[in-house]
Structure formats: C-alpha cells, structure tokens
Amino acid sequence: MNIVTKQDVFSKENxxxxxxxxxxxxxxSRTSSRPEQTNSSTNNTTQPQPATNQPSSTTSNQxxxxxxxxxxxxxxxxxxxxNSDRPQSxxxxxxxxxxxxxxxxxxxxxxxxxxxxxxxxxPSRPLTTGEKKLRIIPIGxxxxxxxxxxxxxxxxxxxxxxxGLMFPDSDMFGIDYVIPDVTYLxxxxxxxxxxxxxxxxxxxxxxxxxxIEKIGYPPIYGTKVTLGLVKQRLEEFSLVGKNRxxxxxxxxxxxxxGVFTVNxxxxxxxxxxxxxxxxETPVGRLVYATDxxxxxxxxxxxxxxxxxxxxxxxxxxxxxxxxxxxxxxRGHAISEQRVGETINEIxxxxxxxxxxxxxxxxxGRIQQVFNSAHKNGRKVAVVGMSMQKAVEMAISIKAxxxxxxxxxxxxxxxxxxxxxxxxxxxxxxxxDRAALKRMAHGDDRNVNIHKGDTVVISASPIPGNExxxxxxxxxxxxxxxxxxxxxxxxxxxxxxxxxxxxxxMLALIKPEYFMPxxxxxxxxxxxxxxxxxxGVDPNKCIVGADGQVIEITxxxxxxxxxxxxxxxxxxxxxxxVGDVGNIVLRDRQAMxxxxxxxxxxxxxxxxxxxLTSPDIIxxxxxxMRENETLVSEARQLIRDLxxxxxxxxxxxxxEIRNQIRDGLxxxxxxxxxxxxxxxxxxxxxxxxxLFRSCSQLAGFSLIYRWIRCxxxxxxxx
Numbered sequence: 001m002n003i004v005t006k007q008d009v010f011s012k013e014n015x016x017x018x019x020x021x022x023x024x025x026x027x028x029s030r031t032s033s034r035p036e037q038t039n040s041s042t043n044n045t046t047q048p049q050p051a052t053n054q055p056s057s058t059t060s061n062q063x064x065x066x067x068x069x070x071x072x073x074x075x076x077x078x079x080x081x082x083n084s085d086r087p088q089s090x091x092x093x094x095x096x097x098x099x100x101x102x103x104x105x106x107x108x109x110x111x112x113x114x115x116x117x118x119x120x121x122x123p124s125r126p127l128t129t130g131e132k133k134l135r136i137i138p139i140g141x142x143x144x145x146x147x148x149x150x151x152x153x154x155x156x157x158x159x160x161x162x163x164g165l166m167f168p169d170s171d172m173f174g175i176d177y178v179i180p181d182v183t184y185l186x187x188x189x190x191x192x193x194x195x196x197x198x199x200x201x202x203x204x205x206x207x208x209x210x211x212i213e214k215i216g217y218p219p220i221y222g223t224k225v226t227l228g229l230v231k232q233r234l235e236e237f238s239l240v241g242k243n244r245x246x247x248x249x250x251x252x253x254x255x256x257x258g259v260f261t262v263n264x265x266x267x268x269x270x271x272x273x274x275x276x277x278x279x280e281t282p283v284g285r286l287v288y289a290t291d292x293x294x295x296x297x298x299x300x301x302x303x304x305x306x307x308x309x310x311x312x313x314x315x316x317x318x319x320x321x322x323x324x325x326x327x328x329x330r331g332h333a334i335s336e337q338r339v340g341e342t343i344n345e346i347x348x349x350x351x352x353x354x355x356x357x358x359x360x361x362x363x364g365r366i367q368q369v370f371n372s373a374h375k376n377g378r379k380v381a382v383v384g385m386s387m388q389k390a391v392e393m394a395i396s397i398k399a400x401x402x403x404x405x406x407x408x409x410x411x412x413x414x415x416x417x418x419x420x421x422x423x424x425x426x427x428x429x430x431x432d433r434a435a436l437k438r439m440a441h442g443d444d445r446n447v448n449i450h451k452g453d454t455v456v457i458s459a460s461p462i463p464g465n466e467x468x469x470x471x472x473x474x475x476x477x478x479x480x481x482x483x484x485x486x487x488x489x490x491x492x493x494x495x496x497x498x499x500x501x502x503x504x505m506l507a508l509i510k511p512e513y514f515m516p517x518x519x520x521x522x523x524x525x526x527x528x529x530x531x532x533x534x535g536v537d538p539n540k541c542i543v544g545a546d547g548q549v550i551e552i553t554x555x556x557x558x559x560x561x562x563x564x565x566x567x568x569x570x571x572x573x574x575x576x577v578g579d580v581g582n583i584v585l586r587d588r589q590a591m592x593x594x595x596x597x598x599x600x601x602x603x604x605x606x607x608x609x610x611l612t613s614p615d616i617i618x619x620x621x622x623x624m625r626e627n628e629t630l631v632s633e634a635r636q637l638i639r640d641l642x643x644x645x646x647x648x649x650x651x652x653x654x655e656i657r658n659q660i661r662d663g664l665x666x667x668x669x670x671x672x673x674x675x676x677x678x679x680x681x682x683x684x685x686x687x688x689x690l691f692r693s694c695s696q697l698a699g700f701s702l703i704y705r706w707i708r709c710x711x712x713x714x715x716x717x
Contacts, residue, residue: 157258270495299364430468
C-alpha cells in the first residue's frame with residue numbers, strides 16, 4: 001500500500017499558476033521530520049517538498065492502469081482463516097491536516113506501521129468556457145435496496161460516493177452478490193479523483209474489491225472504522241497493497257477532488273463512523289446523506305453534529321440527497337442506548353448462558369454487550385468468522401474497549417459455569433452457515449444450545465429472511481432454549497431515520513431542490529411528498545432512477561435528462577464476475593420451476609436408423625417410475641420426429657435436434673401443462689473396431705476390382 005505522511009495543500013492562487021501537466025503532488029519521506037509552517041506575504045500554505053517514491057495522485061491512476069500485469073484477473077470470494085494470534089496493535093495514527101483551520105502543525109511522525117494514507121489533495125484543472133454543467137449519475141441505490149453508488153462529474157473531474165453490493169433476489173438462483181455496472185467509468189480512469197465511502201456496510205463498500213481494478217485504483221476516503229472494514233474486505237482479495245486508503249476526520253477535514261471541495265459532518269447510524277457530505281461545486285452546494293438517523297444518546301456517545309448541519313443549511317443548499325429507507329415509519333427510531341439497557345436487563349436476570357446474535361458491523365452494540373457482560377460477571381466468547389474479524393478490527397483501531405479478562409476463546413467457555421458465559425454470535429438472519437444456526441441444530445463443534453440458554457436475536461429480519469429466522473427460533477426451542485427478539489423487548493433499533501427525523505433534517509438543510517435516495521420507488525415517492533409537506537417546491541423534488549443523468553446548469557437549474565448510462569446488474573457467482581447474464585438466469589429459473597427433460601438419440605450413420613430406444617432422463621419434472629406411459633409416448637414421438645426429419649435434414653444434425661425439441665415441448669405442455677427445459681442430444685454412430693476394418697477392406701476390394709477392370713479394358717483396346 002502506498003504510504004505518505006503529509007500532502008501539501010496548494011492555494012487556489014498557486015494552482016492557477018501551475019500548468020496542468022506539472023501539477024505533481026508533493027510529499028515527504030516518512031523518516032524525515034516535518035518542517036515548521038512559515039508565513040509569507042504571498043503564500044500561507046506549506047511549501048512543496050520533493051516527492052519520495054510516491055507518484056502524485058494526478059498521475060497514479062495512469063501508471064496503475066498501465067501496470068495491468070500486476071493486477072488480479074480472477075476474483076475470488078474466499079475468506080481467510082481467522083487468526084486469533086494476530087497482533088492487536090493500532091494499525092494507523094491520527095490525521096493532522098487536509099484543508100483545515102489554522103492550527104499549529106504537530107511535529108510528530110507517524111509509525112511506519114500505518115497502512116492508511118492520511119492526506120490526499122488532487123489539484124484542480126482550469127475550467128474551459130464550455131464546461132458549465134454538473135452531472136450527477138446514480139449507478140445504484142434508487143428503486144432498490146443496496147448496490148449504492150453515485151457519480152459526480154464536472155468537466156474533467158469525477159468522484160464517486162460509495163461502491164456497494166446488493167444481495168440477490170430469490171429468483172437469482174446461484175448468484176452470490178449483485179454489483180454495479182461501471183462501464184461508464186472504464187474509459188475515464190484518469191479523471192477519477194477519488195471514492196468517498198459514507199460508512200462501512202456492505203451495501204456501500206462490498207463491490208470495491210470487484211470493481212476497483214476496472215476504474216484504475218483511485219484513492220479511497222473514509223473514517224477510521226469505515227476504512228478498517230474496507231481494508232478487511234480488501235485483504236480477503238489480496239488487494240491491500242494496490243489501494244490508497246485515506247482517513248478523514250469529519251469534524252476538521254476538508255478534501256479537494258478536482259473542482260470539488262468536500263466537507264464532512266457526523267451522522268448516527270447502526271455503525272460508527274457514518275458521515276454526511278457537503279459538496280461544494282462550481283454550480284452550487286450539495287448535501288449528501290445516506291443511511292443515517294438522529295440519535296441523541298448513541299452507543300458511542302457522539303450524536304450527529306446538529307450545529308454543523310444547521311450551518312451548512314444557512315449557507316444555502318442547491319440540492320439535498322437523503323435516505324428513504326424508513327420513510328413509512330412515524331416518529332423517531334429508538335435510541336441505541338435504550339437497546340443497551342434492555343440487553344443489560346436480560347443479562348442480569350438470566351440464570352443460564354446468554355447467546356446474543358447480531359450483525360457483526362454493529363460496533364457500538366458490541367461495546368454495550370461487553371460492558372453488560374463485565375458488569376454482570378460474565379466472560380464473552382465470540383463465534384462466527386465475520387464477528388471474530390469485526391471484534392478484532394474494532395479492538396485494533398480502538399473503536400471498542402474490552403474490559404480486562406472479559407474476552408475468552410470459545411473453548412474456554414466450555415469449562416465455565418453457564419451463568420458466567422455470554423456468547424456473541426453471527427446468524428441473526430438465519431443464514432445456513434452462520435454460527436447460530438449451527439448451534440441450534442447441534443452441528444457446531446464447540447458449543448450447542450441446551451436447556452436453560454437464553455438466545456437474544458438483536459436484529460430485525462431482512463425482507464425474505466423471515467422463514468429462515470423462524471426456523472432457527474423453532475430449533476432453539478426444540479433444543480430447550482428461550483428466544484428474545486425485537487417483538488418482545490427493545491433489543492434492536494433501526495439505523496435509518498423515521499419521518500420526524502427526516503423532517504428535521506430537511507428543516508435544517510433548507511434545500512432548494514430535493515432528491516430522495518436509498519429505497520424502492522414507492523419510498524422515494526413518499527419521501528418526496530414528505531419534503532413537500534414542509535415546504536419544498538413540488539416542482540423541485542426529483543425522483544430519479546438508476547442510470548439517469550441529472551444536470552445542474554451554470555444558472556443553478558437542476559434537471560433530469562433523457563440520457564441514461566449503463567446501470568444493469570453485474571452478478572457475482574463464485575469465481576465468476578459478470579459472466580452470468582439474463583439468459584443464464586432464465587435457464588436457472590426454468591430449471592427451478594419446471595425441471596429438465598433430457599432426450600438422447602443415437603443414430604447409425606451407415607443405415608440412418610436409431611440404434612437403440614431413445615434415452616429419457618427427467619430431473620425436477622416428473623418421477624419416471626410413476627409416469628411410464630408418458631415416457632413411452634415421448635420415446636415414440638422422438639422416433640417419429642426423427643424419421644420425418646432425417647431424410648430431408650440428413651446432413652444438418654442441428655435441425656434434427658431443433659425439431660425434436662419443438663415436438664417434445666408441445667407434447668409435454670399438452671400432457672402436463674408444464675414447460676421443462678428440453679435438452680436433446682443426437683449422436684451419429686461411427687463404425688469402429690472390427691466393423692470399421694471390414695468396411696475399409698470392402699472399400700479397398702471394390703477399388704481393386706475397378707482398377708483391374710480398367711486395365712483389362714485397356715489391353716483389349
């Protein structure tokens with residue numbers, strides 16, 4: 001991974017003086033001391049220093065795109081084995097400057113172990129007179145949940161917000177993930193100034209390992225926790241050394257990405273480190289807030305920065321983008337602190353083991369679990385690979401603090417009394433391979449649920465997972481356990497704003513134009529109506545769609561265009577990325593719905609007859625032993641179709657196959673009212689062995705006789 005300790009900030013005046021081709025990004029050696037900041041009558045910024053083994057951000061994309069031999073060409077989704085012996089040292093230090101208020105610069109040099117680039121400023125390019133429009137292109141996240149990604153483009157400068165994945169629909173058989181289509185960006189690699197990640201959830205970060213190579217490895221910006229999760233994901237794909245991860249502080253940092261200046265403000269979500277964006281552009285100020293809520297008593301004790309949000313609104317906001325996930329829910333979401341209090345009540349009252357299942361990204365809630373366990377004299381064992389890795393990462397970056405002698409290995413928990421054990425687990429959605437389901441079914445090698453256990457499911461089922469969650473709950477009760485979930489007590493809260501929070505945010509931002517994000521079509525429409533109810537002009541509420549280009553002109557007019565960029569589904573299936581398309585999905589759907597019917601015909605080339613009775617194989621269509629009449633009729637139909645078509649299509653085996661397929665499709669539809677996938681194979685038998693030798697001898701004999709006859713005739717003549 002490329003590491004620098006500090007980037008010099010060019011003043012706007014100096015940037016205009018530097019030719020485009022010479023705007024190199026200077027940086028210092030990690031081992032050199034930082035010079036004192038000096039004042040000058042002409043320049044108040046830090047003087048540029050020679051670069052050391054680090055290309056400028058302006059040219060790094062070009063160099064990386066030319067080094068294709070160093071990039072991975074095959075993606076994989078295998079997770080590395082959890083290593084409990086991994087050092088838990090802090091992997092990166094504090095940030096000291098982007099564009100900041102005038103403060104004394106620290107002379108401290110960060111540790112060589114720092115894996116995150118801390119500062120990145122991409123110089124602006126002088127604008128030409130023809131560049132008057134800002135283009136905003138949502139590639140994902142509209143009319144759907146997941147796959148969040150938005151492009152901001154002005155002239156030669158592009159930056160991206162989020163790069164997430166989406167979990168497949170129930171009819172996407174065999175698909176692991178769906179990721180955005182970045183075709184629009186592939187020929188614009190050298191114009192991409194960076195990727196800003198708003199928070200660490202997979203629907204905003206999960207596609208990075210699959211797509212980062214295609215767009216030239218631009219720098220990735222995020223908060224400490226967000227980058228910790230991104231780095232963890234990149235490690236799974238052996239991509240850490242190819243990316244620049246740049247930590248931002250939402251309180252103090254401001255970054256410049258070409259003509260864009262991006263400031264940050266803190267928001268609350270179900271994961272620490274969530275931020276909103278204030279984007280200053282040549283055509284107006286934008287505010288981007290996805291996946292947020294207002295929590296006055298969050299688990300980490302850091303509520304949203306209301307003062308900064310109100311200050312942004314007072315400066316005037318051209319266009320505001322906001323989360324629509326919970327627009328249908330009235331009131332406010334309950335506080336994360338209330339969830340922690342409920343968990344503590346359960347832990348203090350339980351007499352047996354406590355097993356708490358939740359998403360591994362709920363870092364704040366994990367901290368509350370550790371606090372409650374310590375308060376009630378319990379040890380905490382962590383099961384499930386994603387939970388183990390999340391806890392390890394959070395400890396390493398000091399996002400959580402584990403009380404001394406509280407965290408133990410699961411093997412140690414077996415030797416303790418049940419009333420001194422708390423198990424933190426994955427599997428809140430009833431996933432097949434997750435720890436909770438293994439424990440409920442008695443399949444886990446370390447711990448299984450037994451009588452007296454209290455299982456807390458600290459999550460709400462994602463739509464489509466309700467049956468899986470109910471099945472796991474049934475198994476827990478069969479094993480003698482007790483289940484506590486969100487319908488019983490406040491053991492979970494949403495990370496998304498309800499109606500009153502959405503209204504408050506709109507009142508603080510006071511946008512001229514409003515565009516709802518992050519939701520299905522009906523939620524986007526409801527959010528637009530909610531904005532209108534507190535005074536936003538109905539004609540200035542934009543309900544967009546993925547791929548649709550929104551433009552802001554030089555005079556400040558926001559409009560949707562007829563232009564659409566590619567934004568289809570790119571499907572990840574095992575090792576394959578994008579090699580499964582709609583045709584393959586239709587085939588899988590057909591097989592899953594009506595099954596497969598296979599017909600195999602072998603033909604004797606010399607006689608043109610079927611050698612044996614056609615072979616019939618059925619999978620997922622009919623049980624052949626109970627449908628012998630249907631199978632017999634199908635065999636006879638195949639014979640008849642072959643006889644009818646072989647003479648006129650003797651040299652076109654493909655045509656014979658098609659005729660058999662069409663005939664079988666019609667026949668099976670009439671008999672069963674179903675249309676299975678028809679696979680028909682026609683094999684032409686070629687003579688072999690002794691039969692082939694005899695045929696060759698017969699041919700040679702005829703040729704020999706013809707030659708002798710010709711020679712006899714010539715002698716006579």
